[in-house]
Amino acid sequence: MLDFFTIFSKGGLVLWCYTFQGVKTNFSEPINALIKSVILQERGGSALFNHGALQMKYKLDNEFELVFVVGYQKILSLLYVDKFIDDVHRTFRDRYRQKLLEGSLILLTTNFDFESMFAKMLRNAEETKTQQVVMKKFHESDKAKKTVKSLVIDQNKKDGKETENKANVIKKGSPKSITNGTGSVESSPKTQRETESPEIARNREKFIQKRTKVAKATMKEGKKAPERKGKLNRVWDKGGTAKDTKDLDYSAPPTMTNGHSNEQVEKEELTEEQRALCRNIRALDDDDEDEEIEELEVDEKKSSGGFFSVFRGLVGAKGLTKEALQPALDTMGDHLIAKNVAADIAKKMCDSVATKLEGKVLGTFSTIAYTVKQSLNESLVQILTPKRRVDILRDVLESQRAGKPYVITFCGVNGVGKSTNLAKICFWLMENGFRVLIAACDTFRAGAVEQLRTHTARLSALHPPSMHGGRESVHLFEKGYGKDAAGIAMQAINTAREMRHDVVLVDTAGRMQDNEPLMRALAKLIAVNSPDLVLFVGEALVGNEAVDQLVKFNQALADHSNVQNPRTIDGIVLTKFDTIDDKVGAAISMTYTTGQPIVFVGTGQSYPDLRSLNAKAVVNALLK
Amino acid sequence: MPNMRVKQLLPPKPFEIFHMERSCCEVRLEMSSSIEYYNQLMKDAGVDGGVFAVLIGLFIVFCTAVLWRFITGSSSNRNGVLLIGLSDAGKTNLFSQLVSGTGRSTQTSLKENEASYAVEGAKRSESLTLLDLPGHEAIRQQFVEKFKDKARGIVYIVDSETFQKNIKDVAEFLFQILTDKSINKISPKVCIACNKQDKLMAKSKKVIQLQLEKELNTVRKTQSAALSSTSGSGDDNVYLGIKGEEFQFSHVKKFKLEFLECNAKSDDGAKSNIDEVKSWISSLV
Numbered sequence A: 001m002l003d004f005f006t007i008f009s010k011g012g013l014v015l016w017c018y019t020f021q022g023v024k025t026n027f028s029e030p031i032n033a034l035i036k037s038v039i040l041q042e043r044g045g046s047a048l049f050n051h052g053a054l055q056m057k058y059k060l061d062n063e064f065e066l067v068f069v070v071g072y073q074k075i076l077s078l079l080y081v082d083k084f085i086d087d088v089h090r091t092f093r094d095r096y097r098q099k100l101l102e103g104s105l106i107l108l109t110t111n112f113d114f115e116s117m118f119a120k121m122l123r124n125a126e127e128t129k130t131q132q133v134v135m136k137k138f139h140e141s142d143k144a145k146k147t148v149k150s151l152v153i154d155q156n157k158k159d160g161k162e163t164e165n166k167a168n169v170i171k172k173g174s175p176k177s178i179t180n181g182t183g184s185v186e187s188s189p190k191t192q193r194e195t196e197s198p199e200i201a202r203n204r205e206k207f208i209q210k211r212t213k214v215a216k217a218t219m220k221e222g223k224k225a226p227e228r229k230g231k232l233n234r235v236w237d238k239g240g241t242a243k244d245t246k247d248l249d250y251s252a253p254p255t256m257t258n259g260h261s262n263e264q265v266e267k268e269e270l271t272e273e274q275r276a277l278c279r280n281i282r283a284l285d286d287d288d289e290d291e292e293i294e295e296l297e298v299d300e301k302k303s304s305g306g307f308f309s310v311f312r313g314l315v316g317a318k319g320l321t322k323e324a325l326q327p328a329l330d331t332m333g334d335h336l337i338a339k340n341v342a343a344d345i346a347k348k349m350c351d352s353v354a355t356k357l358e359g360k361v362l363g364t365f366s367t368i369a370y371t372v373k374q375s376l377n378e379s380l381v382q383i384l385t386p387k388r389r390v391d392i393l394r395d396v397l398e399s400q401r402a403g404k405p406y407v408i409t410f411c412g413v414n415g416v417g418k419s420t421n422l423a424k425i426c427f428w429l430m431e432n433g434f435r436v437l438i439a440a441c442d443t444f445r446a447g448a449v450e451q452l453r454t455h456t457a458r459l460s461a462l463h464p465p466s467m468h469g470g471r472e473s474v475h476l477f478e479k480g481y482g483k484d485a486a487g488i489a490m491q492a493i494n495t496a497r498e499m500r501h502d503v504v505l506v507d508t509a510g511r512m513q514d515n516e517p518l519m520r521a522l523a524k525l526i527a528v529n530s531p532d533l534v535l536f537v538g539e540a541l542v543g544n545e546a547v548d549q550l551v552k553f554n555q556a557l558a559d560h561s562n563v564q565n566p567r568t569i570d571g572i573v574l575t576k577f578d579t580i581d582d583k584v585g586a587a588i589s590m591t592y593t594t595g596q597p598i599v600f601v602g603t604g605q606s607y608p609d610l611r612s613l614n615a616k617a618v619v620n621a622l623l624k
Numbered sequence B: 001m002p003n004m005r006v007k008q009l010l011p012p013k014p015f016e017i018f019h020m021e022r023s024c025c026e027v028r029l030e031m032s033s034s035i036e037y038y039n040q041l042m043k044d045a046g047v048d049g050g051v052f053a054v055l056i057g058l059f060i061v062f063c064t065a066v067l068w069r070f071i072t073g074s075s076s077n078r079n080g081v082l083l084i085g086l087s088d089a090g091k092t093n094l095f096s097q098l099v100s101g102t103g104r105s106t107q108t109s110l111k112e113n114e115a116s117y118a119v120e121g122a123k124r125s126e127s128l129t130l131l132d133l134p135g136h137e138a139i140r141q142q143f144v145e146k147f148k149d150k151a152r153g154i155v156y157i158v159d160s161e162t163f164q165k166n167i168k169d170v171a172e173f174l175f176q177i178l179t180d181k182s183i184n185k186i187s188p189k190v191c192i193a194c195n196k197q198d199k200l201m202a203k204s205k206k207v208i209q210l211q212l213e214k215e216l217n218t219v220r221k222t223q224s225a226a227l228s229s230t231s232g233s234g235d236d237n238v239y240l241g242i243k244g245e246e247f248q249f250s251h252v253k254k255f256k257l258e259f260l261e262c263n264a265k266s267d268d269g270a271k272s273n274i275d276e277v278k279s280w281i282s283s284l285v
Ligand SMILES: Nc1nc2c(ncn2[C@@H]2O[C@H](COP(=O)(O)OP(=O)(O)OP(=O)(O)O)[C@@H](O)[C@H]2O)c(=O)[nH]1
Pocket: A012, B085, B086, B087, B088, B089, B090, B091, B092, B093, B094, B106, B107, B108, B109, B110, B133, B134, B135, B136, B195, B196, B197, B198, B199, B262, B263, B264, B265
């Protein structure tokens, strides 16, 4: 029961579309949401997306620049879509290969008559879930060995990046499906023999387990199960949640040692008889395995060596495979980590690039390494480019016209430079003729209020009233220590409205992301005063910690506010940018985690040391 | 044995051609050295001069071709008409109407669409290339960067229905285009197409022009006060309009600016009307 299935070009032209029983509902809105919040935000690694009651899955064809999207009701959690989308993709591509090669004009004038074919495939896929599956005995097919072997190699190479599809196919234990690389679907009804019901799936697992050393595959399955759950639950919220990170931890590729020990445990559980059976196959396999590994290693050498890869590029007009991309991606991933990008994020970026490049045909003179770098460059610039307009002066003008102050709240952990950069931003606003009120809501750390008082005094010395028509253009609103920060902020905003200040800058106490009571207080401050802009201040020195901080701040803001649409972080101030040389990775970690732009960059200790981010320069430094 | 030698000397050729594209002087220098190189090897290999003469001939032809491109290529290969605008303005719909005369349903674009466009009554050699660029904030800048050098004309598409709501975004993107240094250098014709005129609440082009003028005036102020960026280089954008005066479109001398109305969608009984856009594009050749 699919709600819709649509095929469109990356240019945005819908080529063909199926809707359930031809219902004329418009699905372009959820699909656009998918494009904007997943594909355009480089979250391509995992491919399930929830939108209201809908769940969607997509696949990119990078050779012909197509996108396949399937959507169904979330509660159905259809298991066959993974393979179904692959099959449709393959069939469509093979059928229209000639047309697709010819460019936009043909796409526009061709009528893609795909209905009957699709209907047949869908019927097959849906029917099989009700059939009791009679399996071909696993060890009977010599392809079975191959399936498992490929898995083994994957593990040995610590390759956690194999697609879910592949894993699914393997765990379904349908030996034919993998080798069915090019065959059309009608020709192999066996591939469709899959079951929906969990009992059957479980029975089959046992079945397979008994058979052979597919023990490994089931182990993988066991590993996959919780991960899968996590994915279904995943909310593609800008923030990402604390829960998400936990879920994501599951998906960490199984390490080599881990894999082996598990395997041993499983092996011991097999009965004597089965073991005998296994031994035969294993003996057979082991040699092959070694051979294949060797082959892969040779491959790896070739593709990473610059000179040889030139010729590879020259010779091969085949689409890029995941395996071919892997060495280059690993190199880039390590490079990113060395530049201080959080490890998680570096991995996700690489996954996303892999999704974008898989199947792409290389140009005559380009190497894999070059293509990967180029694509990563584009993706990084895309991450750093704000997804919305960032023109604070314009917005301040707007509220000025409306006669109310523009409120900016600063939050972050201790000692990152909240107060310092607040003063710098204050200076910049004053330079542009705005009147600013600073609200000292850090009522916690000793000396915090005095620090702001000093700043205020120095700023008003730089901009004496004589420069602004006899009116002080900066004031400090303070109520001493130990009071409720939310209340002080509220009073400050009211004062600003009366005194006709244009901007209120709210300084808050630094807090660690794990400090529950303080996080609750911050959420309250934001919920009560609903500032126009909530800025998270983070230092560029931070490494893996950045993700944790942002995720937890966002989560706390969402959890502890009882409003319907909780306010989360709107933007980032990246401080101490002058101290990091070219290790600019934190910029990527922060923007990727929140999906929010870096609004200000602090580059020193004096008032004019405030900049905006130059995405291209940062990415150049990152890939240098 | 001689055969083997010939094989040895073949590889340098592709690389030689590579260099040629860089500059003609370099090519000449390398040619003389490579002539000697070939001469030497030819002698070694015992190949007679005939083949060699043909090779030289080919080199010369190639050189001329490259030179020719340098001299004449600059203006005539700039035959792109860029469709630019915010996401959901209707660029892909307009593209589809212009190219095939039919409507298609669309999704948010991730990539450009490209097709050649034959202007009615013009010579074949004058055919233009329509380029529909994606409008999503995260990628639009990269695509404008990539294709701006090809612009003979720019169609800036505005959604007339949501214009009031999106005016700040519409103005900011237009500002970026009109102040871009290299776009100013090639000074293409620009038209602002007020799309979705079939909708009830659509603003007319008169209103859109007036409001954009006011908004651009503000954007000009805020952008000039914006912080400089981390790379250290100051912004090298062109000033929009005349310094010290309220902004008016008539102050933009570099571009021939024009406002027009259209609607690009043609289903559910609505008929598309893109005549004004068509005739504007015809005026480019
Ligand atoms: N009523 C009406 N709707 C239109 C018109 N032109 C476009 N639309 C609708 O506007 C929506 C967006 O159109 P697209 O052409 O995909 O927009 P786009 O500018 O290509 O957007 P991006 O690809 O995201 O940059 C579609 O739902 C169209 O149906 C029009 O003239 N009238």
